[in-house]
Amino acid sequence: MDKICEPFEFFKIMSLTKEFLEVLIIEDNLGDYALLKEYLEERFENLSFHHSLNFKKGEVLLLSELKFDLIFLDLTLPADSGKPLIKKVLDIAGQSPVIILTGSLNLDFCIESLQLGVSDYLFKDELNPNSLFKSINYTIEKQKQRLHITASEKKYSDLFHLSPIAMFVYNTDSFKFLDVNSAALELYGYGKEEFLSMHLQQILFFKEKDAFLGALKEIRHKESYSFKDYFIYKRKSGEEIKAEIIVKNIDFQNQNAMLVVANDITERLNHFEALATQNKKLNEISWQHSHEMRSPASKILGIIELINTDSCSEEEQKFLIKEIENSVKELDKVIRSISKNATQIQPKKTN
Structure with a gap:
């Protein structure tokens, strides 16, 4: 049955x-x-x-x-x-x-x-x-x-090949590259055939290798992981690339592999560094010129106080008004100097 x-x-x-x-x-x-x-x-x-x-x-x-x-x-x-x-x-x-x-x-x-x-x-x-x-x-x-x-x-x-963010896949045993998208090729400056003939260590600076490979070893058995800090990669030209990294363990054509998403933040970090440098210089200018402005400002306040006492003769008042004019010119000179110095330390615009 x-x-x-x-x-x-x-x-x-x-x-x-x-x-x-x-x-x-x-x-x-x-x-x-x-x-x-x-x-x-x-x-x-x-x-x-x-x-x-x-x-x-x-x-x-x-x-x-x-x-x-x-x-x-x-x-x-x-x-x-x-x-x-x-x-x-x-x-x-x-x-x-x-x-x-x-x-x-x-x-x-x-x-x-x-x-x-x-x-x-x-x-x-x-x-x-x-x-x-x-x-x-x-x-x-x-x-x-x-x-x-x-x-x-x-x-x-x-998703991989059309993504505007750089991505590549490497074998977790040999570190050989298995796949790469167009955004990564443009970022690192290689042709596809050339990139796929390389291994992971070749896009790392010597000083970064141990830190990066050590970090990868620690999270190797995790399904995916987003690193809190950025890593520094190397372009074909030798230039630095600072990138935020997200990794995911995948099976790629029956091979144990890691998918790496590298978000290039070089430009952003360089801009932040330029802003920090600018702020530092502005603080220096502020401190320096505050002393230069204090003297004519104090002088003007003293003259005004003296004029308000009504104890000055007409000739003395003319003299004091002339001194106010000189102090104002001195202040104007300091202000122009501040404006000029501030313009000179503007961060460079990035494309």
Whole structure:
């Protein structure tokens, strides 16, 4: 007695049997084709069949606008067979999964076919509606996962290569670069081929190597990490790059790798340093000129106080007013000097 399906599996199977499937069968034996078609119709309600007796006709169908959900391929066709036939079909099948049909069971060739990219390998003499259904269910689920992975990889690739922030990937064992985006190539000044022939240490200054590699070693087993301080990298020209670093452990083409996001803050830090220098010089100017201004200012206040006593003669008042004028000119000279000095220490504008 067949094992009763769990409710979720039952509904999953029912939804699959009602799903519309566009099917291509490349099979030169009409008896095998009729049997396969019968098995499929027994378990699936909505099918559209396309049949080809040879690869040449199958090629025409595969290159047409039709999008096949399943391709069944007999391994022995007139003029084409075996591995060359599989490769020809896979080259033009696109995203459509290919299931191999064969009359001879060869385990080594089965494994080799799966490695080439076929979805399943079925022995004709053991084929029945249930085994065929299981194979199709497995194939469709595997194809969905493959498409999901492909979409995720494309999303990663787009985010990586189109990002305006410098990014690169290196092998955590050898420190060799595995991938790099255009922003990083522009930042470091290398061509892609040249950069990918290098390793991480080559973009670090000698004095920074131990600190940076030590920091990476400490966080190697963390999924991701954002460093609080910046690190200094080296351009191809030898110039310094100061960058904030975020790292993430990833699997890159079956290699243990680290994704590095390097946000260049060189310009920002240089601007801050220039502002700090400017503020220091302004403080010096302020201290120096405050003494220079205090003398004429005190003199003016003293003269005004004296005039307000009404004890000065007309001649003395004229003299005192002249002294006020001289003190004001002296203050004006100091103010002009402050303005000139302040202009000379303006930070340089960055592009």
